[in-house]
Amino acid sequence: MSEDFDVDLFVIGGGSGGVRAARIAAGYGAKVSLAEEYRIGGTCVIRGCVPKKLMVYAGRFADEFEDAAGFGWSVRKPRFEWSVMKARRDAEVARLEGIYDTNLERAGVTLIADRAVIEDTHTVRLVRSGERVRAKTILVAVGAHPVKVPVIPGGDLGITSNEVFELESLPERILVVGGGYIAVEFAGIFASLGSRTTLLHRGEYLLRGFDQEIREALGHAYDKRMDLRLGRTLERLERRDTGIAATLDDGTILEVDHVLVATGRVPNVAGLGLDAVGIETDKGGAIPVDAFSQTRIPSIYAVGDVTNRAALTPIAIREGHAFADTVFGGKPWAVNHDLIATAVFSTPEIGTVGLTEDQARERYGDIDVYKSSFRPMKATLSGSDERVLMKLIVDCASDKVLGVHVIGYDAGEIIQAVAIAVTMGATKADFDRTIAVHPTVGEELVTMRVPAVTKRPEGVG
CATH class of the missing domain: 3.30.390.30 (FAD/NAD-linked reductase, C-terminal dimerisation domain)
Structure with missing residues (x-):
C-alpha cells in the first residue's frame, strides 16, 4: 500500500455484500476498514430475510396444528403470544449480529460505527467524528430502503417493512399494500398468525415477473387465506378513534389497526457524496457499474442493492466476493445475473x-x-x-x-x-x-x- 493511503479498502455499509467483500479482501492481506452507521448485518439479518423467515415459521405452525388432527393427534386450541416470538426473534438477530462483528474482527477488519460519505475519489469522511480516511479503493455497499409512505392524504399513517419488526403486539386487523416479495410474505405471515389481513395490489396478479401460472396459483391460495383486493389502489388514510380508515379507489373503506406499505425499495444514495466524484445514478436511483462492479471512477466500486442489478442477499454476497477476488486476490471473475434461483416465503x-x-x-x-x-x-x-x-x-x-x-x-x-x-x-x-x-x-x-x-x-x- 502506498504511503498516500490509510487503508487498501474502505467499505461503506455493513450488510451482506460489504461484509463478504471486507472479509475476503482482508484474507488476501489488504488493510480494510468498514463503516456502518446502524447495525452490522444489513437489511437481511437485521430487518429482512432472517427475522421475516422466523416469522414465517411462526405462522406456519397454525396449519401444522390444524393438520395434526388428521393424523390422530388431539391438540388443545393453541394460543399465539406475539411478545414471546418477538423477544426470541430479536435475540436471534442480535446473536447473528454478534457473529458478524466477531468474524470481521477475526479477519482483521477495522469496524467503525459511523456514517461515511465520499469526499473525493480516494477519501471518505466519517460524519460523527469528522475524521477523514484515505483509501486506495472504496466500495459502496449501502443497500436500499423501503419506499416510505404513499403520496396520498394521510400517507404518513402507514408503516414500512422496517417498522413492522418494531410492533409490540399482533395487529387484529392489518392492510398490506403491494404485490411483490415483501408484501406477499408479510401478508401471509399476518394471516397465518391470526390477523384479519387485507392484501391490496393495483395489478391483476401478484409477483410481477414470475411465471403466470405460479402467479395465478398464489392468487387463488391467498384469496382463501385473506381478503385479497387486486386491481385496486389506496386513495387516502384517516386516523379514527377505532383505528385507521383506508379508502380505496372504488370508495370502499377498510378500518384497520396498521397499514403496511411494501411497494418497493430505493437505493441508499442520498447524502452519500456521489456528486463530489461525478457519479450519476440511473433513473431508479442506483449506482451504474460494469460487470466487475466498478463505477465510472476506477477507485470506486459498488455491490448489492445499491446497484439494483438483482436485489437479493445471495447476489450481494456473490458480488462482494467477486469484487474482492478480482481487486485483491488476482482472480478476476464476474457474477452471472442471468440465471438466479429465488424463493418467495409465502404460504x-x-x-x-x-x-x-x-x-x-x-x-x-x-x-x-x-x-x-x-x-x-x-x-x-x-x-x-x-x-x-x-x-x-x-x-x-x-x-x-x-x-x-x-x-x-x-x-x-x-x-x-x-x-x-x-x-x-x-x-x-x-x-x-x-x-x-x-x-x-x-x-x-x-x-x-x-x-x-x-x-x-x-x-x-
Whole structure:
C-alpha cells in the first residue's frame, strides 16, 4: 500500500455484500476498514430475510396444528403470544449480529460505527467524528430502503417493512399494500398468525415477473387465506378513534389497526457524496457499474442493492466476493445475473429458477412445458386443500431445461437443489434418467413424461 493511503479498502455499509467483500479482501492481506452507521448485518439479518423467515415459521405452525388432527393427534386450541416470538426473534438477530462483528474482527477488519460519505475519489469522511480516511479503493455497499409512505392524504399513517419488526403486539386487523416479495410474505405471515389481513395490489396478479401460472396459483391460495383486493389502489388514510380508515379507489373503506406499505425499495444514495466524484445514478436511483462492479471512477466500486442489478442477499454476497477476488486476490471473475434461483416465503411457498413460460417462448420460440398439479401426500390425511404446482420449461431444439417453477410445501428447498442442475445446463433427458426419491413432492420433477404444452419444429421428438 502506498504511503498516500490509510487503508487498501474502505467499505461503506455493513450488510451482506460489504461484509463478504471486507472479509475476503482482508484474507488476501489488504488493510480494510468498514463503516456502518446502524447495525452490522444489513437489511437481511437485521430487518429482512432472517427475522421475516422466523416469522414465517411462526405462522406456519397454525396449519401444522390444524393438520395434526388428521393424523390422530388431539391438540388443545393453541394460543399465539406475539411478545414471546418477538423477544426470541430479536435475540436471534442480535446473536447473528454478534457473529458478524466477531468474524470481521477475526479477519482483521477495522469496524467503525459511523456514517461515511465520499469526499473525493480516494477519501471518505466519517460524519460523527469528522475524521477523514484515505483509501486506495472504496466500495459502496449501502443497500436500499423501503419506499416510505404513499403520496396520498394521510400517507404518513402507514408503516414500512422496517417498522413492522418494531410492533409490540399482533395487529387484529392489518392492510398490506403491494404485490411483490415483501408484501406477499408479510401478508401471509399476518394471516397465518391470526390477523384479519387485507392484501391490496393495483395489478391483476401478484409477483410481477414470475411465471403466470405460479402467479395465478398464489392468487387463488391467498384469496382463501385473506381478503385479497387486486386491481385496486389506496386513495387516502384517516386516523379514527377505532383505528385507521383506508379508502380505496372504488370508495370502499377498510378500518384497520396498521397499514403496511411494501411497494418497493430505493437505493441508499442520498447524502452519500456521489456528486463530489461525478457519479450519476440511473433513473431508479442506483449506482451504474460494469460487470466487475466498478463505477465510472476506477477507485470506486459498488455491490448489492445499491446497484439494483438483482436485489437479493445471495447476489450481494456473490458480488462482494467477486469484487474482492478480482481487486485483491488476482482472480478476476464476474457474477452471472442471468440465471438466479429465488424463493418467495409465502404460504404456499414459491421456488423458481430460469425463464418463465412466456420468456422462454419469446426467446426460444419452440418449447415444451411439462406440468404437474397435485395434492401432496400430507394433505390426504389432514384434509387440507393444499396443492402443489410444478412446471418444467424445455427448449425443443436442445432439450435444455430453461426454467423450473414450483409452488407448494418446501418449494424453496426444492429449487435450491434443482438450480444446480439448471445452472449446469441439464436437459430434460438428464431429469428423466434421474431416479426418483419416493414418496416425495420433489420426485414429480423427474417423473413428468408428457408435455402439457408443446410446440416443436418439424422432425423433432
